[in-house]
Amino acid sequence: MSESTVPPGAGPLAGIRVVDLSKILAGPYVTMSLADLGADVVKVEHPDGGDPTRSWGPPFNGPDATYYLSANRNKRSVVLDLKSADGHEAVHRLISTADVVVENFRPGSSLHELYSYERLSEQYPELVVLHISAFGDAGPMRLEPGYDMVAQAAAGLMSLTGEPDGPPLKAGYAMADLSAALFGVIGVNAALVERARTGRGQYLTTSLYESQLALHVSWATGYFATRERPRRLGSGHPNLVPYQAYPASDGNFVIAVGNQDLWRRLCVTIGREDLPADPRFITNADRVTHRDALNAELEVTLRERTVEQWCTLLGQAGVPVTPIRSLDEIYASEQTQVLGMIGTVDHPAVGELEQIRFPVTFRGERPELRTAPPVLGEHSREVLSELGYDDAEVDRLLAAPGDLREEARPHQ
Structure with missing residues (x-):
């Protein structure tokens, strides 16, 4: 979309289309951030339940768990079976209109092969593809499954968290998932800037494991200097007292x-x-x-x-x-209110839905909360019609049985 056709206030990524083939938290948080920044994000979900986090409750708010609601606003939801011939064709039509694809297929899985960057880049050389995994695309742990806590344990965060005489603890936030998401957002935006210069897309990878290592920061440089294993300090700082x-x-x-x-x-x-x-x-x-x-x-x-x-x-x-x-106390505080960090958006089943807003302002304004996290398949007809399917073809696609699904596995 040219600059002149971007509506005022549409966001810095207006005109960018993102196809979200990911699930759980890291990938969806990347795509929600891109959507907050103005991108048109289409979330593709399996007909049988969609993103697993829709059922990760209680608590629930409306038909979905609040966990799902936390990472999927400003998107449109389409249900398609990625493995069926019709679903595969529809996804390719969608990708042909896209600038970015985000996925977290398990390395070695059929979907990882079916939608590999090698295959996609042959047809869509300008496409930017972000792949998020648990432990990276190389090394002996490459094929191991992993949730956030597994990555926190494997990458050292739990060894540094907790009281000195107590057990290791995970962080209160999903720091492995969220750090991978934030580095993913940085990578996608950098790749889009480079594409504007070169005309070429590229394959990006990050992982829960790598992102945790990047956040070691002073812990790492301290260890490299002393070769001493650090100990847990509770709330204490390794380099400052008190x-x-x-x-x-x-x-x-x-x-x-x-x-x-x-x-x-x-x-x-x-x-x-x-x-x-x-x-x-x-x-x-x-x-x-x-x-x-x-x-x-x-x-x-x-x-x-x-x-x-x-x-x-x-x-x-x-x-x-x-x-x-x-x-x-935080949500009710004057500081939070003055900063405008809490907003509301209209949800079709819930009504007014509160959300934490994007933490960066542009020209003094926060990115708009445009739409609520979609209910499963809410925009299937809309998006498929945009891709050129007529009503009969849309009916056939949406009526297709969802019995071909990727093997169950933890978060990638």
């Missing part, structure tokens, strides 16, 4: 001291002017070395007041501090 959650008299709150000035302000505010003079705590390096001793001193003092009292006092002194807030 920088963690501390107990007050009625709960816990977070203090983040990132330099010497903040260290001195903290000590003055809590009435512990003795601490900066203690040889064990003079520099940050000293404090990291004597982490346990310092935390024991701080905890005794910090238990003397409430979370609200400490957050008020330390905040007034310019020390980074916050209560540990729950989701209900």
Whole structure:
């Protein structure tokens, strides 16, 4: 679509069509992000239940689980059997109109072969294809299935999460899925920029495993320098002290001291002017070395007041501090409301549906919440008609039995 035909406010990716052949979270989050940015995303689902996350509940809201509703807004849903001859032909008609395909077929599966980039690129050389897997396209773990928690365990996140004397824990968010999704979004947009320059599409791959390694950041460089296996620190920071959650008299709150000035302000505010003079705590390096001793001193003092009292006092002194807030508090907070991070969209079965909005603004505005996560097959007739099928052909396609399906497997 030329720039002159893009309607005002349509989003930076207006005119880009994405075919979403993925399911679960990583792939759908990529395509939802592209849709938020203005792309026309068509989600292709199997007639027998569609994306498995539609049934990942409770909680449900309307016919679908809230898990599905979290990653599929601004898309259109079409039901097609990817393996049947008619379904395969319809998907190819759809891909012929597309700029991007996103899939997470299990490596080695029939669908992975049927819709391989080698085959697609022969017919559609300008196509950008993103493949998301659990462990990457090469190596001894290439064929292993994996959900988010498996990747968190295999790629080190769980070894770094939890209290020192407790068991390893997974992160509260699906960090493996979501980090793969975000790197996937970056890759797709970069490939579209390059295609505008060269006229050629390309094959992109990322995985839950690789994306976790990319997020190791300072943990990795620390290990490379010392070759020491890091230990879990609870809410603590490996390189800064004090920088963690501390107990007050009625709960816990977070203090983040990132330099010497903040260290001195903290000590003055809590009435512990003795601490900066203690040889064990003079520099940050000293404090990291004597982490346990310092935390024991701080905890005794910090238990003397409430979370609200400490957050008020330390905040007034310019020390980074916050209560540990729950989701209900966050969603009701003035900060969240002022930023406009929660929006609503009309759902055909639910009515007004609340959604967390895209976290980037363009010219001061957030991308529009255009449409609700679609019910299964909601746009099948619309999209198939756009592809040139007449009413009788659409009826035949949608009446086809859905007994040819990909073998059941975990998230790729």
